[in-house]
Amino acid sequence: MKKLLFAMMVASSAAMSLSAKIDLIPMPREVNVTGGECRKSDAPKVELVATIPPEGYELSVTPDGVTIRHSDDAGLFYAKMTLEQLETKNAKGNPTSYPCVEIKDAPAFRWRGVMLDEARHFFGKTAVKRILDEMSWYKLNVFHWHLTDSQAWVLDVPGYPKLVRQGLGKNFGEKVGPFYYTANDVKEILEYAAKRHITVVPEIDFPGHFAAACRAYPDLACKGGGKVMCVGNTNAVAFAEKVLDYVCELFPSHDIHIGGDECPRKFWAKCPRCRAFVEREGLKDAEDIQPWLTRHLAAYLEAKGRRAIGWEEIVVGRGKADANGESENKDGAKSSLLPGKNVLVMGYHKAAAARSANMGYQVVSCPNWHCYFDYTQLLEDDPFNYFIPKKRWLPLEEVYRFDPFEGVAAESRANIVGGQCCNWTEKTLNLYDLEWKMWPRGLALAEILWTNPEPSKRDFGEFSARAAKHRRRLIREHVNCAPLK
Numbered sequence: 001m002k003k004l005l006f007a008m009m010v011a012s013s014a015a016m017s018l019s020a021k022i023d024l025i026p027m028p029r030e031v032n033v034t035g036g037e038c039r040k041s042d043a044p045k046v047e048l049v050a051t052i053p054p055e056g057y058e059l060s061v062t063p064d065g066v067t068i069r070h071s072d073d074a075g076l077f078y079a080k081m082t083l084e085q086l087e088t089k090n091a092k093g094n095p096t097s098y099p100c101v102e103i104k105d106a107p108a109f110r111w112r113g114v115m116l117d118e119a120r121h122f123f124g125k126t127a128v129k130r131i132l133d134e135m136s137w138y139k140l141n142v143f144h145w146h147l148t149d150s151q152a153w154v155l156d157v158p159g160y161p162k163l164v165r166q167g168l169g170k171n172f173g174e175k176v177g178p179f180y181y182t183a184n185d186v187k188e189i190l191e192y193a194a195k196r197h198i199t200v201v202p203e204i205d206f207p208g209h210f211a212a213a214c215r216a217y218p219d220l221a222c223k224g225g226g227k228v229m230c231v232g233n234t235n236a237v238a239f240a241e242k243v244l245d246y247v248c249e250l251f252p253s254h255d256i257h258i259g260g261d262e263c264p265r266k267f268w269a270k271c272p273r274c275r276a277f278v279e280r281e282g283l284k285d286a287e288d289i290q291p292w293l294t295r296h297l298a299a300y301l302e303a304k305g306r307r308a309i310g311w312e313e314i315v316v317g318r319g320k321a322d323a324n325g326e327s328e329n330k331d332g333a334k335s336s337l338l339p340g341k342n343v344l345v346m347g348y349h350k351a352a353a354a355r356s357a358n359m360g361y362q363v364v365s366c367p368n369w370h371c372y373f374d375y376t377q378l379l380e381d382d383p384f385n386y387f388i389p390k391k392r393w394l395p396l397e398e399v400y401r402f403d404p405f406e407g408v409a410a411e412s413r414a415n416i417v418g419g420q421c422c423n424w425t426e427k428t429l430n431l432y433d434l435e436w437k438m439w440p441r442g443l444a445l446a447e448i449l450w451t452n453p454e455p456s457k458r459d460f461g462e463f464s465a466r467a468a469k470h471r472r473r474l475i476r477e478h479v480n481c482a483p484l485k
């Protein structure tokens, strides 16, 4: 612990005193500028050192050359990413030298994610690869791919050809689409991501946000109204299993997202099949159908050697977190229907994320007021804002205030595996719009998840100075990065 504290102090003081020379994002955990420079010529010397933590690296730049020490491929990759940021360029823009430094670095969190919703707006392979590139520059390593929702289902699943037909839309009266990914498209993305040490985590949303599937195959929905998954229908449960079979076949990720958010339960109470199901399974009432489904799908994935992830509703209450993630939490904590610890919880409200971690669940934290990048970035003159700005305003500074441990008991901190930004796209129309919303806020997120500087010692002014340089870099790479304020 003492060692860690020392490392964090070094990192934060490094961040404060060296900004003029070292403009890295994310700032490494330990940096020591030794003076002088190393001319860029020979390839770096690379050494394997088993004691270096996963994804970590040591970088030694001296006038005689560059040495990288690492214990895994990801560490070597990140060392090279850091080296690239250190390059000094000549007037023609060609890299000529590096400042001499000693760096010891490893990430604070193993889940450093970006979620992209392609069910509300479809961006396509080229755009996704672009996002993966941008992520890799800043050591973000999980691409959470939201592939299904009520508006569309964009993953082609063999045996269910009608699913992807739901992505049909209209543009000024003309039919467009359907837009979706085939198995080959997915493989191409997976390969591209793997080269950048990014894990692709697919999300198939059950039992709510499920209207596209219901439109394609009406028998999957409850009888008597409502476009939610009819859990009382054994064919619908078999459908979920078959989809997950295919997803596991296609995606190597250990974690598979099964959704679980915002499912209205009133339809289950009205549906004869679901009412019979409650009776058959001995559940208290229709409210307990979602916990049943979570447990069922989590066990199903576990049997395949995978782990289910769900939005916070899988553990808070009986699935009805309010805006603060507070309502019915107490009830949920007592419920015998809570899933076992074989699930990973994605908390999108601060209180729910902390509560889940304190209950002993592993948690990915993405509280909306720090991590929902569809929210307005600039209060004035934001060309890509479609909300009433003051109602959903998430400026860069607020992202930099994100503390993944807020509200988490000291003994439960290890349960926070990381965090991510969420790019919901009901109001994000194309790649230009998406990039504007992602950057520069993604820089702040990357630093929190990699470096996690002590919240009380974060210096937003110092960070902004570095971010300004990286904004220029992003623009040079044709990334549509918003101004800092």
Ligand SMILES: [Zn+2]
Residues within 6 Å of the ligand: 221, 222, 223, 229, 230, 231, 232, 233, 267, 268, 271, 272, 273, 274
């Ligand atoms: Zn039903």
